[in-house]
Amino acid sequence: MAELTVSRMDFGKFMQGLRQKAPRSSMTTAALHIEVTRQVLDRLERGSPVKLGTMHINGLLDHYEATPEERSAALSLWTEIKEQDKAAKAQGNSKGFWKAYSDQVVPNFERFLRLEKVAIGITAHQPVIVPGLLQTPDYRRAILRINETKRLSAVDLERRVELNEKRQARLGDPDFQLETYLSEAVLRNRAGAPPVMAGQLHWLAEVGARDNVRIRVIPFTAEPHAGMTMQTFTLLELPTGTSGAALPPVVYAEGAIGSVFHEHEEEVYPYRQAIDGLRAVALSENDTRDFLSQVAKEYAA
Structure with a gap:
């Protein structure tokens, strides 16, 4: 599904922006905060599929000191991805x-x-x-x-x-x-x-x-x-x-x-x-x- 990839890229770009403006945060420290590798976070920001849950996303938002508005926008984008994941799997076309x-x-x-x-x-x-x-x-x-x-x-x-x-x-x-x-x-x-x-x-x-x-x-x-x-x-x-x-x-x-x-x-x-x-x-x-x-x-x- 083309929309799935676009949504992931959109979400990854949004999260990258939060990380880059967060005080004292780098990709390495953010990855350590949610106990994943730097490569996983890099994939997320690039819009590639990653095995992360909502708990991980909330952990990143905490680490980035996201405002309530930024948290709401991020979780809305994340929910969209999860819903598209479910729809793609139901249709049997979740993979390119x-x-x-x-x-x-x-x-x-x-x-x-x-x-x-x-x-x-x-x-x-x-x-x-x-x-x-x-x-x-x-x-x-x-x-x-x-x-x-x-x-x-x-x-x-x-x-x-x-x-x-x-x-x-x-x-x-x-x-x-x-x-x-x-x-x-x-x-x-x-x-x-x-x-x-x-x-x-x-x-x-x-x-x-x-x-x-x-x-x-x-x-x-x-x-x-x-x-x-x-x-x-x-x-x-x-x-x-x-x-x-x-x-x-x-x-x-x-x-x-x-x-x-x-x-x-x-x-x-x-x-x-x-x-x-x-x-x-x-x-x-x-x-x-x-x-x-x-x-x-x-x-x-």
Whole structure:
């Protein structure tokens, strides 16, 4: 349930705010006060599910010296989460769709999938390959085979393709907006055989015509821009919580051997600048579709 995750994130942000303004309080001292680990409190503030009860929440509120108004607001948000928990379990959908594939993804990526599921908008920059939300099944298989040829069984290969297809259900939500910037290198890098590449580029041209999807290519002839020195990243815009507080955007930056989340304003700002730079030099959406179709024909020749 998307609402469940948003509610948890909203509650976590609210509790984080109380902790940060509380006198003589840190995440470590707060965790010790209710006799849990720092990691548990970190998960709570990030909006991840935690095995805590109302007694623990009241203990935190005591430790933070919450006012009666703050306590009432916090417990109201907590009650909302518990009610949604019950409803989700009754409907048999208390776990995200990705849980069935948890053995196929690194732990850090599960958090990204939770954020992707509830984001109202995503801006992605990809200098090397097509991002997962836009990959065709054949292209996805080709990408997976590049590094996983010896370790990945045929069954697990198809499970990962299936997981990616489930993620792409977001593209069918008219309230969800996807903005993607692809280096021309993405079109030229032969991740798969020519028919695979042609099919992938034709799909990009097709899906890019949807009202909620914007795909723009950065040609090799583009002038220097702020996105040029950035690796792969995804900026996720999150909805407003039921408390009325806006949930801050999160950047998921990927590297060759790991990934990291950036959540503080000063960390997110350089990525905003990079996006502005990409917008300034990218081909228009119409020109991008023409270019995609042109390169797809080259592969098909």
